[in-house]
Amino acid sequence: MDHAAEPVAQPAAPPSSGLGARIGMLAVAGGFVAANGHFSQPLLPAMAHDFGVPAAAMGVLPAVTQLGLAVGLLTVLPLYDLFERRRTIVATLVLLAIAAAVQSTSHSLAALWGTAFLVGLGCCAAQLMTPYAALLAPKGREGQASSLVLSGVLTGVLLSRVVAGLVEQTIGWRYLYAGSSLCILLIAIVLAKTGTPSMPAQRTGYRSLMRSMGALIGAMPRLRRHALNGALTMGALMAFWATYAGHLLAQFQMNPLQTGLIGLVGVAGAAGASVAGGWVDKGRYRHAQLIAALLMLAGYALLWQSHASIALFCAGVLLIDLGGGLSHAGNQSSAFALDPAARGRINSVYMVSYFLGGAVSVSISTLLFATAGWSAVCGYAAVLALLLLGMELVRPVATLPRTDG
Known part of the structure; x- marks a missing residue:
């Protein structure tokens, strides 16, 4: 390799x-x-x-x-x-x-x-x-x-x-x-x-x-886990962003400009990303991942209960984006540390998985919103956040070998 x-x-x-x-x-x-x-x-x-x-x-x-x-x-x-x-x-x-x-x-x-x-x-x-x-x-x-x-x-x-x-x-x-x-x-x-x-x-x-990218995936259990975490994180975020405009229109009769302004609450994601790398540098990746998953769970709980409160809705958006940014930046920073000489290929593997997770989730959440409504979307995204939380609780990334063999 x-x-x-x-x-x-x-x-x-x-x-x-x-x-x-x-x-x-x-x-x-x-x-x-x-x-x-x-x-x-x-x-x-x-x-x-x-x-x-x-x-x-x-x-x-x-x-x-x-x-x-x-x-x-x-x-x-x-x-x-x-x-x-x-x-x-x-x-x-x-x-x-x-x-x-x-x-x-x-x-x-x-x-x-x-x-x-x-x-x-x-x-x-x-x-x-x-x-x-x-x-x-x-x-x-x-x-x-x-x-x-x-x-x-x-x-x-x-x-x-x-x-x-x-x-x-x-x-x-x-x-x-x-x-x-x-x-x-x-x-x-x-x-x-x-x-x-x-x-x-x-x-x-x-x-x-390009062939060596496959070798990296096969040889690095932590890279596989970070890629999976990234896919789940993007999936949980895109479940919201793919459907929130329709929900705001149906529930609060908001026009596109108002919907766009509500979306600005998502700046919390950038705030989460800005601190995650520092935690990884200090060996606190697990803290970042667990807190990120809990924030996203809390956020979707608020979004599920926000049918009559736009303030509750905004609070939910803030929490899921804060958690999403924290998880994404933490996973990417931790993946980079696996092999500084292969950061380009590692980033490619991670970002392709992240992108695919979002693309699949858009399809699923759009179908759920059309057939079962907003509560089903929130429940689906909460399951993704639970998977993030559960995997890190059951088998932390730090317990996985950096490389096989």
Whole structure:
């Protein structure tokens, strides 16, 4: 199994009071990058009007972007272990900047969908930044650094819909993508000039690299567990996000703008992610996982009882997102520590599982909401959180071998 080495020269440690400006820059950059994958969701009616097509036809656009992201998680993230890391991130950022620029000038559906796929592919740059942040961090603070970047990514996703809606109401959606393209290009230039070079010591072919991902899965019980935990976490979160708008409309007669503002409570997820890595660095992964599962259980209990109280509903959203961010960042940071030389492939395995867990849960929860209502969705998500809790209580991750054999 091929492994890539750590950087040939460790960067100077950031000041003791913080992780340094470069880690903060990566967190902000990750938010900008991730937002591009979600800008289109509130823009679909305006885009459909511009292209003269039914809204249902334009509804394919977010799915195309997510398809590009899924392909990138599987095929682009492993490149972190194959090529010089800084250049890999910069190249992916340039791809995203070009795709966003072309999308802002697209005048045919074929061009729009093609660039949407490339936007999703380019958004993988955010997931390349999380292991890179761990690489730049001083020893013993790798988890804190990667979780800080993940916090920025989650914040970017959360704010993307609000920003997109505001820009569309003022200057139009094309200017949003054009402006985003310029911002991403600027980020690429800054990273190219200030980032630390990191060349893998052992070079291999792409085919061998992809084959080694299967070997990593087979050889690392803890990686398999982290991947499963990630799938359950994303599944529990997406059960809510896939159905909450319909519930708010039916129960509280909320319009899309009000629904979007309620969704801002989800900023708690970024707060949870920002602290999880520090806990992992201090050997408290189990604490993070147990607390995360309990928070999500409590959150869904409140959501189940929130039929007549919007305050209770918001409290439930805050708890499930806080728990979800804590679990996701804790699992990712702990997985990175398994083999620093294989962080790109480890991140690919983890994020593909995380993505698939959410995709499957969207289908299940949507069906449950349509056939059995909101209470069934809350019960289903609570079962996923119970599985997270039960597995860590019965057999903690720390009791699993790091590698088999």
